[in-house]
Amino acid sequence: MNTKTIYVFGHTHPDTDSICSAIIYSYFLTERHKHNVVPARLGELNPETKFVLKQWGFTIPVLLRDATGKNVIIVDHNEIDISAKNVRHANILEIIDHHRIGDVETIHPIPFENEPRGATAAIIADRFSWFRIPIPRKIAGLMLSAILSDTVLLKSPTTIPKDCILARKLARIARVDIQKYGRAMLEAGCDVLNHTSRQLILGDFKTYRHGDIKVGVGQVPVIGFTKIMKRKKELLQTLIYYQKRNYKATFLMVTDVIATNTYLFFAGDEDKVQKLFHKKVEKVDGLSGGIIYLPKVVSRKKQVQPKVLELLK
Incomplete structure (x- = not known):
């Protein structure tokens, strides 16, 4: 990776896993001495994600309007239709995802991790263990939020036993009760009266x-x-x-x-x-x-x- 800014972003119409994964992976890379990494978003946040960022003290990531000529890392998707504008003209450095393999193409080989997990944040969390990087309470809160959101409190059939074990570990670090916190988070995202x-x-x-x-x-x-x-x-x-x-x-x-x-x-x-x-x-x-x-x-x-x-x- 060169010294240009690296933007880490999820898909358009971002959800909690998309935003949290961008922030978490940016933090991870910074801890691994990549000091030019910026979490980004491709759209407005939903009420649930706003609740999560406020709960754990994070600012809203920058809005990336055009990926042309930029160094980028893609998380939580790998399809052109839901990616950044002109992503075909970006320098894609890496992809981390838990969805079906889509149509994002690169000129050179890149690291591409695609795993059937409950959330992309769960895949990223494993890397902290691999490299023995401690997970701070605030980052654990984001990881847990992403997993609980994407798996609907671990009830979705996308949830695997590994996700449940990880969620319990993260809840201990974040010092929250999974059910109480998870329900409060989901309720924050269920505002149907104030939206068109x-x-x-x-x-x-x-x-x-x-x-x-x-x-x-x-x-x-x-x-x-x-x-x-x-x-x-x-x-x-x-x-x-x-x-x-x-x-x-x-x-x-x-x-x-x-x-x-x-x-x-x-x-x-x-x-x-x-x-x-x-x-x-x-x-x-x-x-x-x-x-x-x-x-x-x-x-x-x-x-x-x-x-x-x-x-x-």
Whole structure:
């Protein structure tokens, strides 16, 4: 690595793991005598992530508007559509991720760690052990927050035993109770009344592409469905609007993070979507698309993404 500033960033529409991983890995590299590392973000933070940074005393990372000519390290994603503007023209130094392998390309070989873990922050946490770097309380708080957020309090099927062991260790260092802190954090992210339908859909929205065909999946956490289901027509109308902007289908997972159930809103071919999930479709005031109830579904990556990617074939 040369002496130019290195920007570490996660995906667009950043979530807690994306932001925390950027901060944590920047700290790790600084401890390993890389003094020119800057955590960055590609968009506005959601309420949950703001809560986490305030709780542990961290400032919001800088906004990276264009990656052209910059030294960058990518965390928590490896797909062009959800990465920095002009990332193809950046000098990508490294990638750390826990999602499917996408389409980010590099000219030269780079370190690329991709592991099926509950959160990218969990992968980074392992490096502290490898290099015997102590984990300060504030960094442990960020690591724990990222893991609890991405695994929905360790309930998601993406969680592996190693993540649970790590979470307990980090909770001891951070001096918090996993359940009490985790619930407070998730509740901070469940503000559905003060956001437009556009903000709810795009706040954590990921695009998947094969050639010219695209599908998009957003997810919004809630505690109880009563408030948000009063807005189901508005949400479906907005989802249809984005589907007509060059998407084969768009989806929104409305997930109760305590009960671990999901209502899946969708805009696209109803017959094809129904065949993917084998569930009854609830229609809303004659609109195209609809809503499917998915009990005990919380993970986009593990439980919904594999099905919707069938639409790309």
